[in-house]
Amino acid sequence: MKRKPRILDVAPVRRRTFLRTVSMALSAPFIPAAVRFAVGEELLGEAKAADLDNLMPTYFIEMNLRDQWDFGHVFVPPGLATHQGLKIGHDVDKCCLFHPSDTLTQTPNGMFLTPDSIALAPHVDDIAVMELNELCVGAIHGHEAMNAMRSPGRTKLVSSGKTATWHNEPGYDEQGNDFFYSTTPTPASLHNFVQKQITPSLRNGVTMKYISRFHTVCHFAGTRPEGELTRIQSVSQLFQTFPDTVQDFNVLPTPEEAELLSEVVRRVDNRYFRDNGYSSEAKSKHANQLGEAAKLWHVGEPKLVSMPLTEEENAYWSEGVPPQVGANKKAEIWQMAAWASKLLTNDITRSVSLEFDYLDVHETREDHVMEYMGKQAALPLARMIDQLKAAGIWDRTVIAVYSLDGGRAPNGNSYGDEGKNTFVLAGGRVAGGYYGDVSVVSDTSTGHVYGYHVPNDAGQPQAPVTNNDNRVPGARSWRTVMKALGVPDTLCDEFPDVAGVQPLNYMLKA
Amino acid sequence: MTMRRNPIETFALGLFFGLSACYSGVGDGPRPQQADDGAEAGGEGNGEGGDDSGSEPTDPDDADQPYSVPGDQVDLMPFHARLANLAMVLGVEQDDPLLDTVKEFRYQLGDHDWANGYAADLRWSADRMQVWVRAIKPICDSNHMRARYPDLVQDPGSLQRVAWGREPTGEDLEAMSSIMTSNQHDWSTQYGLMCLAILSSLEFVGA
Numbered sequence: 001m002k003r004k005p006r007i008l009d010v011a012p013v014r015r016r017t018f019l020r021t022v023s024m025a026l027s028a029p030f031i032p033a034a035v036r037f038a039v040g041e042e043l044l045g046e047a048k049a050a051d052l053d054n055l056m057p058t059y060f061i062e063m064n065l066r067d068q069w070d071f072g073h074v075f076v077p078p079g080l081a082t083h084q085g086l087k088i089g090h091d092v093d094k095c096c097l098f099h100p101s102d103t104l105t106q107t108p109n110g111m112f113l114t115p116d117s118i119a120l121a122p123h124v125d126d127i128a129v130m131e132l133n134e135l136c137v138g139a140i141h142g143h144e145a146m147n148a149m150r151s152p153g154r155t156k157l158v159s160s161g162k163t164a165t166w167h168n169e170p171g172y173d174e175q176g177n178d179f180f181y182s183t184t185p186t187p188a189s190l191h192n193f194v195q196k197q198i199t200p201s202l203r204n205g206v207t208m209k210y211i212s213r214f215h216t217v218c219h220f221a222g223t224r225p226e227g228e229l230t231r232i233q234s235v236s237q238l239f240q241t242f243p244d245t246v247q248d249f250n251v252l253p254t255p256e257e258a259e260l261l262s263e264v265v266r267r268v269d270n271r272y273f274r275d276n277g278y279s280s281e282a283k284s285k286h287a288n289q290l291g292e293a294a295k296l297w298h299v300g301e302p303k304l305v306s307m308p309l310t311e312e313e314n315a316y317w318s319e320g321v322p323p324q325v326g327a328n329k330k331a332e333i334w335q336m337a338a339w340a341s342k343l344l345t346n347d348i349t350r351s352v353s354l355e356f357d358y359l360d361v362h363e364t365r366e367d368h369v370m371e372y373m374g375k376q377a378a379l380p381l382a383r384m385i386d387q388l389k390a391a392g393i394w395d396r397t398v399i400a401v402y403s404l405d406g407g408r409a410p411n412g413n414s415y416g417d418e419g420k421n422t423f424v425l426a427g428g429r430v431a432g433g434y435y436g437d438v439s440v441v442s443d444t445s446t447g448h449v450y451g452y453h454v455p456n457d458a459g460q461p462q463a464p465v466t467n468n469d470n471r472v473p474g475a476r477s478w479r480t481v482m483k484a485l486g487v488p489d490t491l492c493d494e495f496p497d498v499a500g501v502q503p504l505n506y507m508l509k510a
Numbered sequence: 511m512t513m514r515r516n517p518i519e520t521f522a523l524g525l526f527f528g529l530s531a532c533y534s535g536v537g538d539g540p541r542p543q544q545a546d547d548g549a550e551a552g553g554e555g556n557g558e559g560g561d562d563s564g565s566e567p568t569d570p571d572d573a574d575q576p577y578s579v580p581g582d583q584v585d586l587m588p589f590h591a592r593l594a595n596l597a598m599v600l601g602v603e604q605d606d607p608l609l610d611t612v613k614e615f616r617y618q619l620g621d622h623d624w625a626n627g628y629a630a631d632l633r634w635s636a637d638r639m640q641v642w643v644r645a646i647k648p649i650c651d652s653n654h655m656r657a658r659y660p661d662l663v664q665d666p667g668s669l670q671r672v673a674w675g676r677e678p679t680g681e682d683l684e685a686m687s688s689i690m691t692s693n694q695h696d697w698s699t700q701y702g703l704m705c706l707a708i709l710s711s712l713e714f715v716g717a
Contacts, residue, residue, distance in 0.1 A: 233627070256694060264703070286712075291636075
């Protein structure tokens with residue numbers, strides 16, 4: 001006999017609040033997935049149990065690596081790893097892989113790691129790599145601050161319905177970023193929006209803008225401005241944003257005072273909008289911000305975490321990670337990884353973006369360049385996964401790593417508008433593997449001609465191309481991230497450039 | 511407001527930015543491209559860093575275009591202007607200890623330090639509203655403030671007049687009425703909220 005879902009016993013006006021409460025309780029790390037589903041089924045009926053799952057918190061780390069990061073020492077394409085007679089070198093068309101094939105480690109799922117990335121070996125079942133994405137289009141050999149994988153449909157042309165993506169980015173004036181218009185929110189911004197709907201008291205997501213120059217990363221919430229991330233430009237700003245005392249969080253002592261202040265400022269500001277000719281949209285956005293500010297002026301009893309790293313934490317996270325190579329350093333990538341882990345494992349916020357760079361190198365890419373990039377990407381990633389697993393939230397966590405402004409060809413002399421554009425996805429719901437391939441098609445007098453085997457819909461490499469054709473559209477990578485994060489299809493389909501697009505299902509566990 | 515440069519100045523600026531290796535900042539804003547095909551614009555690298563020698567050509571006509579304030583988003587005044595205005599309201603110098611908390615949070619409040627890579631961030635976001643109120647609350651709670659504006663709860667115009675640089679209207683006073691008439695809060699709380707509201711209004715902090 002079909003049972004009546006128990007949720008019908010709760011007054012209709014209280015059901016949403018009730019479900020949020022239940023979902024929060026069930027989201028505790030020690031609750032097995034089966035129990036969550038059973039409770040969901042009991043409450044909602046079998047058909048709607050999946051809806052409850054959509055209300056579950058998920059955690060997201062977006063690692064954005066500039067300038068035209070090469071993962072060649074992290075995940076070696078099988079075609080290069082197994083090629084006999086590879087001409088290794090730092091210039092022209094020699095292969096920029098400085099670890100001989102007998103030092104590579106092949107994992108059971110067919111991935112090849114180098115000594116620089118071997119720390120990832122315990123986690124490769126949960127790490128998917130696909131490097132043959134639509135290439136970057138920035139005016140200076142591909143450099144851009146967006147990437148088609150992060151905002152599919154972005155365009156440099158003013159286009160109907162698309163809005164400027166750079167307005168919220170501090171210091172967004174330099175070349176090498178480019179100006180794009182779009183409708184598709186970038187992943188961490190949309191995830192931040194979704195999570196704040198699930199848990200209104202959640203602290204806003206952040207992006208740590210620690211690139212060593214004013215090359216930057218553009219985050220864009222589009223029609224979901226509540227998803228805009230807090231831009232953090234310095235370490236002290238990060239610590240001030242997440243103070244470790246309740247007093248510092250509660251600027252005003254009661255929620256009533258916070259609401260009253262918000263309401264009065266809103267009324268006072270009416271005249272400003274009227275007199276200065278702002279649009280009604282500006283007024284509406286401001287009212288939303290004031291509403292959100294009221295929640296921040298008094299947060300009650302917030303979860304606290306001490307952001308400064310202890311001596312032990314410093315030792316753990318920094319071991320073996322080369323220092324940033326750049327002109328104006330703000331923080332190391334291992335520090336960012338540590339802070340991201342603290343914020344997520346303590347459920348302070350659920351969307352964190354890291355911005356880091358290795359100062360742009362072309363023409364002669366020496367072995368230390370590849371080694372540094374390899375270790376800087378692999379070691380913090382491995383340690384974050386360790387921590388997220390230990391905290392029991394790995395099955396609800398996604399880490400997306402982007403070569404933000406394009407990757408490279410294997411050539412020693414290579415720019416970011418050719419060859420690869422890397423997308424790495426890690427998480428408990430991710431099906432590990434290296435999808436697609438890069439191989440040697442023929443030899444030249446100095447090196448090789450390389451072939452790019454774009455994966456088919458089963459993830460299997462197809463016949464190679466030697467140019468930039470036939471890459472995987474950015475919209476598919478974007479939908480893959482959203483599916484892994486449990487963002488509802490109905491929400492994704494609201495954005496025209498990704499509506500109806502199929503994710504790369506081979507990168508996800510069934 | 512229209513900003514005009516003479517053609518020689520425009521040409522010189524265009525030449526300078528066109529040739530500089532790592533131009534940063536001082537742009538008039540974006541220039542939508544004519545094409546979306548990532549056409550080469552120079553930028554041949556030659557080793558570590560500083561490869562971006564190519565720059566977008568400056569269209570001489572752009573400099574003659576009127577500058578218009580974006581109408582769909584409010585922005586803050588630069589931090590140093592807000593600091594100066596606070597000092598003016600308080601009748602103190604900018605190095606007065608009363609302003610220490612504001613300066614402590616200067617980068618969270620949108621100040622810039624180009625030498626260390628911190629760009630100005632003048633969005634009036636919820637986060638920044640939170641930090642702003644956190645930073646000015648010690649000012650609003652100070653004896654100095656209460657001595658300077660002793661009748662603020664009964665007469666918000668006394669602070670509005672100084673902070674906004676104009677005579678308050680009936681609408682301005684009406685907006686504050688819910689604080690003035692609140693029975694829930696004691697005088698001290700009312701005073702603090704009145705002060706915070708006026709000093710957090712767009713007329714005081716907005717660009």
